[in-house]
Amino acid sequence: xxxxxxxxxxxxxxxxxxxxxxxxxxxxxxxxxxxxxxxxxxxxxxxxxxxxxxxxxxxxxxxxxxxxxxxxxxxxxxxxxxxxxxxxxxxxxxxxxxxxxxxxxxxxxxxxxxxxxxxxxxxxxx
Numbered sequence: 001x002x003x004x005x006x007x008x009x010x011x012x013x014x015x016x017x018x019x020x021x022x023x024x025x026x027x028x029x030x031x032x033x034x035x036x037x038x039x040x041x042x043x044x045x046x047x048x049x050x051x052x053x054x055x056x057x058x059x060x061x062x063x064x065x066x067x068x069x070x071x072x073x074x075x076x077x078x079x080x081x082x083x084x085x086x087x088x089x090x091x092x093x094x095x096x097x098x099x100x101x102x103x104x105x106x107x108x109x110x111x112x113x114x115x116x117x118x119x120x121x122x123x124x125x126x
Contacts, residue, residue, distance in 0.1 A: 020104070020111035025049060026118040033114070038106040040114065054117040061106055068105050072098055 018024070023033035030046035040055045076094055079085070085093075 016112060016115060017108070019115065020108040023107070023111075026054075026115050033111065034107065037103045038110070040110055051114065054114045054121065055110065061109065064109050065102055065106065068102055069098075072101060 022031045024030065025032050025044040025047060027049045028044060028047040030044065032041060032044045032046050033051065035041040040051050042052055043050045080090070
């Protein structure tokens with residue numbers, strides 16, 4: 001920690017990708033942000049931070065999921081046209097890839113929105 005940084009500035013800042021993967025709380029960095037794979041918890045069980053006043057991605061998440069689906073469909077069609085793999089191989093590959101991509105992308109999307117709202121509220125002094 002340098003002389004210009006306080007302990008509060010360091011705490012809870014592990015990087016947005018890592019925070020989304022682990023579900024880290026923006027205040028205490030404990031892995032309590034998600035109560036299900038892609039559902040934000042109501043509050044942090046470690047520090048008591050109320051996530052409901054920061055979580056704003058509920059309605060936009062559906063649109064975001066559709067965009068992810070379109071990208072995955074385009075990639076699947078390109079692979080089908082280029083390599084012509086058997087149907088069983090495509091199903092075995094694309095099922096887990098789709099589920100994993102959608103879940104992690106939603107976690108990342110919701111974490112970014114929640115962290116941005118938390119930082120904005122902190123700057124305003126709320």
